[in-house]
Amino acid sequence: MMNKKWSVYSPLLLLLFPFIGTLVSNEVNWSFFDFIVMGMLILLVSFGIKQIIKRTNSMHYRILLIGSILLIFLLVWAELAVGIFGTPFTGN
Numbered sequence: 001m002m003n004k005k006w007s008v009y010s011p012l013l014l015l016l017f018p019f020i021g022t023l024v025s026n027e028v029n030w031s032f033f034d035f036i037v038m039g040m041l042i043l044l045v046s047f048g049i050k051q052i053i054k055r056t057n058s059m060h061y062r063i064l065l066i067g068s069i070l071l072i073f074l075l076v077w078a079e080l081a082v083g084i085f086g087t088p089f090t091g092n
Contacts, residue, residue, distance in 0.1 A: 011046040012039055012042060014042055015038060015039055015042070018035070018038075041073060041077065045070070045073045048069045052065045052069070
């Protein structure tokens with residue numbers, strides 16, 4: 001069985017990519033707040049997927065729910081990054 005600490009922090013390893021990009025390029029410009037928001041989003045998505053896997057038995061239902069969570073995550077991410085819907089939470 002996987003160590004609980006590792007299973008919580010492993011999704012946050014995805015934040016290493018923009019962190020390294022911020023260090024080596026001027027085109028990636030993430031603030032500390034951006035890292036906090038994306039870290040919370042990644043943890044929420046991973047927690048939701050874990051709960052779906054734990055609580056559902058039907059593979060079709062799992063795929064539908066996990067796909068829905070990933071679609072919502074991608075839409076929120078795109079809105080925060082470039083503002084595809086024009087809300088006041090846009091990145092531009």
